[in-house]
Amino acid sequence: MDEASFLAGYDPRDYPAVAVTVDVVALTIRDGRLCVLLVERGAQPFAGRRALPGGFARDEPLDAAAIRELSEETGLTPGEGHLERVHLEQLKTYGDPGRDPRMRVVSVAYLAFAPSLPEPTAGSDAARAYWVPVEEATDLAFDHDEVLADGLERARSKLEYTPSATAFVGTEFTIGELRQVYAAVWGEELHAGNFHRKVLSVPGFVESTGETTARGGERGGPKAKLYRAGDARLLHPALLRPTREDRVR
């Protein structure tokens, strides 16, 4: 960072060529299961293995690179209404020497929450991409198993104290749909009554539209009231996961 010490101590061998890539952990919920977007690698290294979508950063902000990669891999383009509601945040940066066998690659990972998106359509990069339930997304290329694990933990934690869960559902949703998001991400059932009470008691989490669903649930039940996301950025009080003693130590 300091030009003088940079020039004084500069040795090309100390600073081998570094490439910066952006990888995306894109999560969505399909059929009540938490799924991640994966691509099939066509070239070495790790040919045939699955990996997180990603690519080299160009002369653009890192966030923009993540959106671009997500757009290219899903075949969806910003401006068509699909990618607008995607929540995107930086996850972590991975830069161990040797994590890419070709060269020094520093990878900035992003975490994305998407409402249920259509299966990526054939054509361009997107043909190689598909949604996979997270528990089946193992044995990924590079250090992507670790990246995915970090992303899942971040997602589970985010749901506790931010309204990010609304990014997984449409603009209008029922409390039951929101509960299914929490159940899918946390991997455990939630008490419907308590969840209902807590969501409505958090100021700014959801606001009523005054409407209800056209019909009851698929397997019966009354018409549910519809809500949209409120203006809160943090949940007070938070919706805490059922305590798991093994997470604590």
Added chain:
Amino acid sequence: MDEASFLAGYDPRDYPAVAVTVDVVALTIRDGRLCVLLVERGAQPFAGRRALPGGFARDEPLDAAAIRELSEETGLTPGEGHLERVHLEQLKTYGDPGRDPRMRVVSVAYLAFAPSLPEPTAGSDAARAYWVPVEEATDLAFDHDEVLADGLERARSKLEYTPSATAFVGTEFTIGELRQVYAAVWGEELHAGNFHRKVLSVPGFVESTGETTARGGERGGPKAKLYRAGDARLLHPALLRPTREDRVR
């Protein structure tokens, strides 16, 4: 990430030379005030301005680069017992084009919590480094104002649900010292009685040494019991900041 598409779409103009640096937001508490380690820049750009300590990543893990930079800037070396107790975690990566006027620089920022360290001694890089109360650390070089702000928010949040506060004090400490850490980082006084009750009620946060301080507080009071950090990695229940409505929206 994919070699085929990499080679097919490769254009040197798309991928200008990228440098990867590591910057550190090192926090400590001196005289009850939260302080950050800054360096005085000697060269252009931003000559004479203050900046966060940092430098170019070498062929090493990013974490190791952060430790190395911190060691070089403070004059303390790992293995002498000073840097061992420093808590270090990755904060965020900053990569906007133009954030460094010389070239494309992607900077991985780290956050460090240190117990009260001696003032960096003269010699080598460390002569330019000193601790500054965070509220006086303004008008920094590059985008370091933003990095510092992100680091402070992360630190305040970390104290809520992890035992990181113990990284700011010695191996043995009193509940009162721990409370002063929270007060300094959060910038508000805490109810001593409630804080005492909550800290002791969180399993694994602190464990008693059975000892007490040799004498009472500086301005009187009984001898305080001594504690050391427990084995918890997360605090359940968490020590939440007093709710601030303006943080929520």
Added chain:
DNA sequence: CTAGGTTCACCTCAGATCGAGTAAGACTCA
């Protein structure tokens, strides 16, 4: 040596919140 102020370690109390359970009513499916 004493008085006064400070600090630690408990304790109490009222209100909020939590998990768990119950129940009424609306609705779908067979």
Added chain:
DNA sequence: TGAGTCTTACTCGATCTGAGGTGAACCTAG
């Protein structure tokens, strides 16, 4: 029509919270 499902609302006891109080230990000023 009957069985089962789902939303919404309520209750209850246990727990947690913030606010405040008490007493003993301790330092310092006078």
